[in-house]
Amino acid sequence: MRVLIFVFAYLFNPYVYSEQFNTLYNLSLGDSIDKALNLLGQPSEVVTQNNAVFRAFIKENHYIVIMENPSGSNFISSIQVTGVSQPTDTFTNKIGLGVSIEKVIQDFGEPSSSKPAIDQITQDPVSNTDIHYFGENISLETQNGLVTSIRIQFDETHSSDSEADRKNFEATMPEEIQLVQDYILNTEYPEVFNEEKYRISVSNFKIIDLDFDNQNDVVVSYKPHYTQSPTIVLFKIDENKKVTRVTEGFAPGPLVQRGDYFLDPHSTDKAIDIQVKEEKKDSLIGAISLKSTKFTMAIDYPNFTHLDMREGFKSYINLTHVNEFVTESNCYQFEFSYIENMFVGYIEGEKKEPFISSIIGEKMYTYIIHNIDKEGFINKSIEVTNLKKDD
Incomplete structure (x- = not known):
């Protein structure tokens, strides 16, 4: 399993994908953090960064990351599930970890864009691994053609690639x-x-x-x-x-x-x-x-x-x-x-x-x-x- 918590730019466009895919792991964007805790239990790790709180829940063969932004708002602004497999009752529109990208496209439509995944340390392409964007608030990672990560997000934060954000992070x-x-x-x-x-x-x-x-x-x-x-x-x-x-x-x-x-x-x-x-x-x-x-x-x-x-x-x-x-x-x-x-x-x-x-x-x-x-x-x-x- 390739475990990787992505850092994407948080942008939003009202693509039709959002209407088809606004829940993930039986949670929806805008749900309360309390609902996530009731469903997933206590997090394995909690990280605060740039006034956002990330809660990671490690499960068998996968993990889930829930973002609360801003901190203290008590609502879910991003959901990501990563791993090799997940229970089918947590799938969204028959899409989940381990499903082929062909199946995703068949049920969900063509991605708006795709690109090779980049190792954030070496900046080299990751072998047989791609990121597919469905609009700019939904993304999937595939490895050897199988889904290994899914993420949905709100427009509630800044791009992690901006120089201002980087300097602010260092200062805080x-x-x-x-x-x-x-x-x-x-x-x-x-x-x-x-x-x-x-x-x-x-x-x-x-x-x-x-x-x-x-x-x-x-x-x-x-x-x-x-x-x-x-x-x-x-x-x-x-x-x-x-x-x-x-x-x-x-x-x-x-x-x-x-x-x-x-x-x-x-x-x-x-x-x-x-x-x-x-x-x-x-x-x-x-x-x-x-x-x-x-x-x-x-x-x-x-x-x-x-x-x-x-x-x-x-x-x-x-x-x-x-x-x-x-x-x-x-x-x-x-x-x-x-x-x-x-x-x-x-x-x-x-x-x-x-x-x-x-x-x-x-x-x-x-x-x-x-x-x-x-x-x-x-x-x-x-x-x-x-x-x-x-x-």
């Missing part, structure tokens, strides 16, 4: 995000080798209190330039607004075959891979080396350890649990997965614990954080959820 960013942004730019710029600074690519950020000290912290999702860099990095903020990066980061998802997008730390002559001896298989050689050597980056794999000396403070990833490339003794053959979306929240139980979930392909990878020690290493457990129904 939460203080925690501004503090972390300043830290990244001025204190510890990521992935610096031989004083070479590449433009950072932040794909997502979330605010959550990781250690229950009543101070919000920040979780950042990166698209790195180097193969051996964390794709999720945690930043703590203390009561004096001082930012520190948590030593351990994450790289959720499977290891995948190396492509040609990422740079290789080994090309800097500041990286080595050490094969783990059989009698030390259970030892975290990387974590030990990080504490006792000049290396600043360490990654423990099942069969070997990667070490390098990039600029900055110590950084660590524990990937001893991965199942791919387990017979390799170096990291030349693979890279980390691209995170399509990220969620944070708390596991409620005997002990309330924060979690960080990443959507990658048809699975959700969740880190449940039990505690973070004084050296920045994380005691955690990992859960993998299949988002696609078994055949």
Whole structure:
């Protein structure tokens, strides 16, 4: 499943499509938020941006995003459903996730326009994925000819592409995000080798209190330039607004075959891979080396350890649990997965614990954080959820 919350320009024209398709997932534009909550339950995540509130509801094989704009209005101004399938009783005019675009056109008419979907990080076309517009307030995404996302919207906001909106968003960013942004730019710029600074690519950020000290912290999702860099990095903020990066980061998802997008730390002559001896298989050689050597980056794999000396403070990833490339003794053959979306929240139980979930392909990878020690290493457990129904 390709999980993607689109950011479209919110424009409106009174096309006939609106009369045929003004409800989605048994909800209509203009319905109250209370009605959505009664139908869908409590949201998995709530995000406020530019005076609009987005509520995400994760269901089996799909999720729904409801937008309330402006905040406090208590009415639905946009509905989006994304995934590989949804219950047929939530279809609109026999149209839903998994239906072919041919069926949509047969029942709904030709789209007013279509174009390839663009990866918002690389700006490259997404393979076999298209966006079809039915007027300018209804849009569908298809992958390999099947519907993977549907969105309807009111004319109640500005274009997300406008420079004024971008500057306004930056000016109204939460203080925690501004503090972390300043830290990244001025204190510890990521992935610096031989004083070479590449433009950072932040794909997502979330605010959550990781250690229950009543101070919000920040979780950042990166698209790195180097193969051996964390794709999720945690930043703590203390009561004096001082930012520190948590030593351990994450790289959720499977290891995948190396492509040609990422740079290789080994090309800097500041990286080595050490094969783990059989009698030390259970030892975290990387974590030990990080504490006792000049290396600043360490990654423990099942069969070997990667070490390098990039600029900055110590950084660590524990990937001893991965199942791919387990017979390799170096990291030349693979890279980390691209995170399509990220969620944070708390596991409620005997002990309330924060979690960080990443959507990658048809699975959700969740880190449940039990505690973070004084050296920045994380005691955690990992859960993998299949988002696609078994055949």
